[in-house]
Amino acid sequence: MTPEIGHFALILAFAVSIAQAISLFVGASSAKDDARFTIFGQRASIVVFGLTLVSFLSLMNAFGQSDFSVINVYENSHSAKPFVYKLTGTWGNHEGSMLLWVLILTLFSGVLAAQGRAAPRELLNLTLGVQSLIIVAFIAFILFTSNPFERLFPTPQDGVGLNPLLQDPGLAIHPPFLYLGYVGFSIPFSFAVAALLRGKADTVWARLVRPWALIAWTFLTIGIMLGSWWAYYELGWGGWWAWDPVENASFMPWLAGTALIHSIRVVERRDAMKGWAVLLAITAFSLSLVGTFLVRSGVITSVHAFAVDPARGVFILAILIAAIGGSLTVFAARANALSPTGAFAPVSREGALVVNNALMLTACATVFVGTFYPLFIDVLSGEKISVGAPYFNLVFTKIAAITLALAGVGTLLAWKRANISQTIRWLTPAAIGAVVAALVVAVIAERERVTGAIGIALVAWLIIGAATEIFLRVKLFRAPMKDSMARAKGLPGAAWGAAIAHIGLAVFALGAVGISLWKTETVALMAEGDAAEVAGYSVTLQSVERISGPNYEAERATFRAEKNSRTFTLWGERRYYPVRGMETSEAAIRAQGTNDLYISFGENTSGRGWPVRLFFNPFVAFLWWGAAVTALGGFVAFADRGKKPAKLRRKPAPKAVEGLPA
Template sequence: MIPEIGHFALALAFAAALAQGPALYAAARADDERLAAFGRRCAYLALGAVGLAFASLAAAYVASDFSVLNVYENSHSQKPLIYKFTGTWGNHEGSMLLWALILALYGGALARQARAIPADLHRLALGTQGLIAAAFLAFMLFTSNPFERLLPAPPDGADLNPLLQDIGLALHPPFLYLGYVGFSVPFSFAVAALIRGRADSVWARLVRPWALAAWSFLTVGIALGSWWAYYELGWGGWWAWDPVENASFMPWLAGTALIHSIRVVERRDALKGWATLLAIAAFSLSLIGTFLVRSGVLTSIHAFAVDPERGVFILAILFAAVGGSLTVYALRAGSLAPTGAFAPASRETALIANNVLLAAACATVFIGTFYPLFVDVATGERISVGPPYFNMVFTPIAALAMALAAAGALMAWKRADLRALARRLAPAGAAALVAALIVAVVAEREKAAGAGWVALCVWLAGGALADLAGRVKLFGAAPGAAARRLAGLPRAAVGAALAHFGLAVFALGAAGVGLWRTEEVRLMKEGDAAHVAGYAVMLASVENTTGPNYLAERARFEARKGARETTLISERRYYPVRGMQTTEAGIRSQGGGDLYVSLGENATGEGWAVRLYFNPFVGCLWWGAGLAALGGALALSDRGRAPARAARGAAASPRAAAAEAPA
């Protein structure tokens, strides 16, 4: 009975979303508050109904109700309870239900802000959210029903893909979807601004928190995915420029450009057309990523759907959303003419250059991801575009963007004093030069090229610290006064500096793994030793063990470097129900990096294939991503009362409302 309740709730949510869009569009056109109130109630009803549907599916998973086809195909009675629950979204139908739930949550949150947003803007944006929700709920009802019955019920299930039975990948999709779907709100605001023919500083202040939230969630989601790939797949890497990885990276790049361009709209009433286009692009790229993963075009651990009907349906949603929004943009972008002026040497110019570089970086990833698909469709020839292309094309653009970010954050609005800028950046430049010299001397000759990249990381981190030091007058006042100023700084300024510092830390981790990783692969028997990065690693023992729903070979390694000793455990697991194997790597963080051991097969009886790595600075990858996301969250929290005050004053005096809001 519970699955039938969930199915009915989905149908109810679809009906509510289908009514929400037209009602709110009509309310905006006729300025009818009763219609607007009806549309808001539809948003709340859709949220409650999708929540009930999700709870119904989760209950079926926890109870191991194998009369539900989705549960049978993706669960097993012996699976640990935590993975029974997270298995709710570890499949195509369940993941789309999670997508719909998050979309409804954003719609409900937007509906609650009716009093804080100009009426016409709110109605148009919430109406657009309703149309998006209706499209995805229709996709679920007509092609991806998660509540389809299987009668008679089998005695047990087919189990979840073992690679998904991991806490890292259990957390990865919710955060990723919070980012993907979060960009739907800036998208809806952009469409609303184009329809009404106005995008001003009030609009920018209202869009900015949603963009920051989506960007922060997406940052965490991507970082969790790379962390899972690092420790679970046994390959010692964290990023491979896989098309599915790129599908999440492209909206992140567009979203990064968006949150920077919105600042220019806020401060100088410029880049309005560009900011709306970026809002459209960020969500459109999220939809494109959904098409890649769900259509069956790609074969991947993430690609649950292989039904062409589903791919055609998602493609139709993609064409409607992207094509429709770009058509509106083409017709109405001329009404968003900029009015602000600024000098060539200014923060505005730096942010524009930043946007150009981010857009170029996104384009390189897009081309590298889709070119093989276009070639396959056009000629039938299968080619691949791998890391050499991305490293050669993307890395220089990223380096330029990082170099510019350090200077741009210290430049004044409207007109910058370049001499003062040089004085403030001098310590960062000196630190970068010293770091480059140290790396050039210490590193091996063929790897000394990393000196430039390390210098760039220090430059960016130094620029972020110089920004905060200048704001608190660190070297011109007593430490106590500087600390008080730091506590009183706008959280948006501290968040921006923290995000830039986090990016520098992340880039240092990427450089360490990419340039100075050492690797040893060999066959090892018990008692054998191998050497990597100065460590002597001995295979002490291999024993068979049993888990809740798997069998495993567990290897114990003893590693020694000087007086330092450590033990690492690596496993090869076999899941009988699925007939699949997985690898659990043994990892120990040691000073400047990770010692990483992965146990392979003993196929010939001559010993186990063992991979040993030392990954310098690899922890910086996730610490840096965490700092960047924390910076975004800190900036998000610095909303104060500005949006509400600005919205209340927008009808009477948009310029006065913008001036009233804090800088």
């Protein structure tokens, strides 16, 4: 009976969302400022979230109880599967993941409705109205093409089991964070469309949008990091990023979101770049929808893909066309109404952010072209081509390097108009640090000296530049330490967040440079007792034994590694899941400071030994640390709401209306 409750709750949520959309748009277009429409719209958002939560918990209960009378549970669970993966299997499939998507969508709408009384009523009505239309579209998609509660008769005794690649802690928590980012951009999107409809985007609008853009960007950063970390240790290929189409699908809205949070800052400070900010808000969520289409339409084959049903792809394509086409049409018609009132000189922080936006969008365009060009060629001519890492590494890395260089400059430029000579003096420590770092690399590196020197110089440039801005703002070494500490304590969270995020990006870049340029690899066919060498390590395959897990059989290899009289043991596995008939690998990884000794082994098909790949991955830990620090910067900036202008200070609640409690 629980699945029927979940299904009915979802149908009710669909009906309430339709009523909510009608009410909010009628309220926004009404000549009379009638509070009843706003009150109903706000409360409907909370009701829709509650109904969607009931629906999601009903599906999770079916997975937890292994109710194989539900097709979704039968196809994605098994009685022998560990309980935690029974629960995470709720979103480890197409239908359940879409229900999680809608749950997060309604959660954000509910939070906006609960906190929205500080916003102008017309703006709130239009924003919640657009959100409700998005909710209607995705609930309709679930109900008509992807019902997660569909029954199966007769009831099977057991299920098919969850994809083994998803039976992992990293990938279990990766989708929720990724969806918090994807779906989070729906709020800036709705605010952008609302601003276009009312012909007004001002500093009040920017201060309302900024926390939503920041939290979406931060969650997306965490989601991408978790996916990369999972691919690193689970897939056994020794890498952390493959420019897979679905990896690109998450990276593109991150790039657009990065440009968005910088543009909103300019709107907030200078009441300028309003058209840019609105367009970027539309672009970030549109690219999130593009990612959803890629994963669920069947147009690509990937370890990340959920579904290959063309009917579902057509439905999502219709949503995508309506959202992107409709919003861009409104933008084309109404963008002229968003005239800026603030002005700034080309050499200023605003000017640097304009260039930043251009670079971010250019980088996003290069990823988009590399991802979709093969699909376009396939559709037009039937020819199968691939665009791989060489293209992205050649084009994207150049743009990324220029962006990092500009970021180190932009943080030290003054708002409105910068003093060039003063800025050059402030940049001197960063320039000296970059030159020293480059010289050190050029001397000690055994290969890739020039490229490595440039990469490490950019890392030093960005870190020192970000630190210099903080030192200048707190007057470190130019005022008594007590005064500097007081200034640091009073420094806005947005300033701290920006500095932390920039340092995090630099640390991440350090990891990317290290593993990309100086990774060492050895491939060997090894029997028990054989040894191979990589980066000065002598690695011996001591034994291979068969073991049994909760729902898998495995070959576990024990390796002994020795270097400089230090010896340690590593274990790697090849797992076979009989229910699914699939194999996975668990790489043997030993962290040595910021470096990893990484070993993966294959199947002994020849009877003469196991193919073993040994990697030494320098600086790889900086990838995860850098992404974590970047996300921390996002949270710190999100926590800083700044001083609210009069229009944003909390207003008294609307008076009670007959028939509705206050």
